Amino acid sequence: MNKNTQLVSLSYISNTVVDISFLGNLRLLAHSFLNNQKYNITGLLIYKNKQFAQVIEGDEAAIERIWSKIQRDTRHKDIQLLSKEPIVNRSFTKWSMLFPESEKVVEYFPDMVEAVNDLEMPVNHPLFKILAN
Numbered sequence: 001m002n003k004n005t006q007l008v009s010l011s012y013i014s015n016t017v018v019d020i021s022f023l024g025n026l027r028l029l030a031h032s033f034l035n036n037q038k039y040n041i042t043g044l045l046i047y048k049n050k051q052f053a054q055v056i057e058g059d060e061a062a063i064e065r066i067w068s069k070i071q072r073d074t075r076h077k078d079i080q081l082l083s084k085e086p087i088v089n090r091s092f093t094k095w096s097m098l099f100p101e102s103e104k105v106v107e108y109f110p111d112m113v114e115a116v117n118d119l120e121m122p123v124n125h126p127l128f129k130i131l132a133n
């Protein structure tokens with residue numbers, strides 16, 4: 001099989017220096033939503049109490065590309081990779097984001113409703129097992 005078509009899942013947690021505002025999260029959501037749609041990246045990003053937790057799934061090449069950008073992003077620090085592994089099937093059918101008052105995005109940006117509604121949280125996913133502890 002061509003290496004570039006291998007499906008990969010990656011998860012990490014990180015901290016922010018300052019609390020990210022609603023507008024700050026909105027910018028992150030809009031940018032990531034469009035990018036991830038374009039590169040067929042699925043998963044979930046959670047922001048709460050100055051901490052991020054994220055799962056991204058997609059073709060290895062797309063995941064490597066976005067992961068190197070995420071690691072260089074100055075909006076967060078103490079990035080801790082939790083898992084990075086080949087997968088056969090995706091655990092998420094879309095990419096979405098959860099942050100304080102993210103449900104309000106629907107009012108202002110109906111085009112992005114998919115990113116904040118019907119969040120998928122597969123409880124058996126390694127990220128959620130770690131977050132539950």
Ligand SMILES: Cc1cc2nc3c(=O)[nH]c(=O)nc-3n(C[C@H](O)[C@H](O)[C@H](O)COP(=O)(O)O)c2cc1C
Nearest residue numbers: 031032035036045052054056066069070073075076
């Ligand atoms: C916690 C966190 C998660 C991010 N997740 C994504 C993501 O899933 N997809 C994405 O395209 N950018 C994500 N970004 C933004 C990237 O770090 C980077 O700013 C962006 O991809 C640059 O896009 P561009 O190359 O189109 O300018 C994230 C940033 C942070 C701080």
